[in-house]
Amino acid sequence: MKAVTGWAVVTGAGNGIGAVITRHAVKAGYRVAAWDVDEKAVTALAAELGASCVGTAVDVTDEEAVNAAMAALPEAPKLVVNNAGVVRFGPLLDLSVADWRAAVEVNLTGTFLVSRAAARRMIDAGGGAIVNISSINGIAAAPNAGAYTASKAAVIKLTEHMALEWGDAGIRVNAVAPGLINAGMSEPIFADPEVRALRQGRVPMGRLGSADDVAETVMYLGSPKAAYVTAQTIAVDGGITASALHKMPRPASVDSVGVEADSR
Structure with a gap:
């Protein structure tokens, strides 16, 4: 029998990346408190996963509800994953x-409310790990992203x-910044084959990411293997945030320039 490693809290757990996390x-041995405003979704997830998962309807913007749900855990969580998120895309000039x-x-x-409630319990228990889900939009701004870019930064x-x-x-406390992930809120974007092909072509690794790619990174950051890792943001993006010059056209002649081109 797999040893239970303690409690984990995952917000926005009802669907998409949160459910995969x-x-x-x-699977890693945690007993998970799965929180989501969608009670039906987390109840179904808990039924799927059995005794290792407890689904609870929690609005992460409600301080009293967050504090009550955290206090209801039988012990301090060892891992908290702040995955709950929303998008309200549109140009800033028109954004309500x-x-x-x-x-x-x-x-x-x-993210602040859940993390603070968790930290208060973790301090008494001797510590823990918090992983916040940001986005590559929080690293590189994107037009027409509404408040999403600013909030994730x-x-x-x-x-x-x-x-x-x-x-x-x-x-x-660490963050994960997913890139072009074919899951969750991004699924409608990649449902269009033309858009999917164009976006996938921009990724240096040549493929879209998956929810499992994100989840594996989250689990690493929450594990003892990352015991000396904190205050970091890991982009799970196939290299796209570092790809400003990726596939940038240039003449072949510059690949073999000599001393005459040295500008020192």
Whole structure:
């Protein structure tokens, strides 16, 4: 029988990447508290995974609900994954304040509230790991992304901030920035074969990422193998955020320039 490694909390666990992260956590031996505003989805996930998963309807923007759900755990979580997120895409000139606030509240404030509630319990237990899901949109801005880019960039800085404040309590805080992942909120984008081909062609590794790619990185950051890793953001993106010059056309002659081209 696999030894249980303690409790994990996964937010936004009802569907997409969150559900896959939850399955990976259960496979790793955690007992998972799967949180989502979609009660039906997390109930179905918990039924699928059995006693190793407890599904609970939690709105991560509701401070009282978050604190109550965290207090209901029988012990401090060893791993917390802040995956809950929303998108409200559109040009900034037309973006409503309501849509701006929705993205900031869920993506940023929700990450803060869940992390703080977890940290309060982790401190008493001697530590733990928190993994925040950001995005490559938080590393490289994208047009027409509404508040998503700003909120995900803020998650990266919040990750660093929490890691510095809580590090001496044994709490490691890191972020994962998924790239072009064919899962979750991005599935409708890649449903168009032409768009899929164009986007996939921009990725240096030549393929779209999967929810499993993200989940594997999350599990590494939450594990003892990453015991000396904190305040970091790992882009799970096939190299796309580093690809400004990828496939950039240039004349073949510059591949063999000699001393005459030396500008020192």
